[in-house]
Amino acid sequence: MERRPASDCVRTARANIRLANQICEGADLARLQEAFTLLETTVAEMRQAETEVRTGMTDGSADLRRETKLLKREIAGAMRVVDGCAALCRGLSIRLGLTALTYTPQGRSVAATLSAAECELQG
Numbered sequence: 001m002e003r004r005p006a007s008d009c010v011r012t013a014r015a016n017i018r019l020a021n022q023i024c025e026g027a028d029l030a031r032l033q034e035a036f037t038l039l040e041t042t043v044a045e046m047r048q049a050e051t052e053v054r055t056g057m058t059d060g061s062a063d064l065r066r067e068t069k070l071l072k073r074e075i076a077g078a079m080r081v082v083d084g085c086a087a088l089c090r091g092l093s094i095r096l097g098l099t100a101l102t103y104t105p106q107g108r109s110v111a112a113t114l115s116a117a118e119c120e121l122q123g
Helices: 006-025 029-054 059-097 118-121
Strands: 101-103 109-111
Touching: 006 029, 006 059
Parallel strands: none
Antiparallel strands: 101 109
């Protein structure tokens, strides 16, 4: 990966989050893998930005702070979408008597066992 200033990496990360949010808002299941790939790329961009900051390759701390602040807002918005979708999925799974899904830190789904409280909710 080419060396770029940290603020460029953060800008690219922000663009990836915006694109992933647009894909998720459309609820197009076929494109969700594309959104996931964009978010994986975002993580790589942020790791590069961190490396550039640690090695002193920044193009202006004011620009980097501004981009980072905007990135935090976009991540917060994306997390609201993800949290809402996860809550809906859990609620539907419980209501329909299905095994709820849980996810690894890498975003891969794993079947989970129902808790006692969830079993009681099923009636």
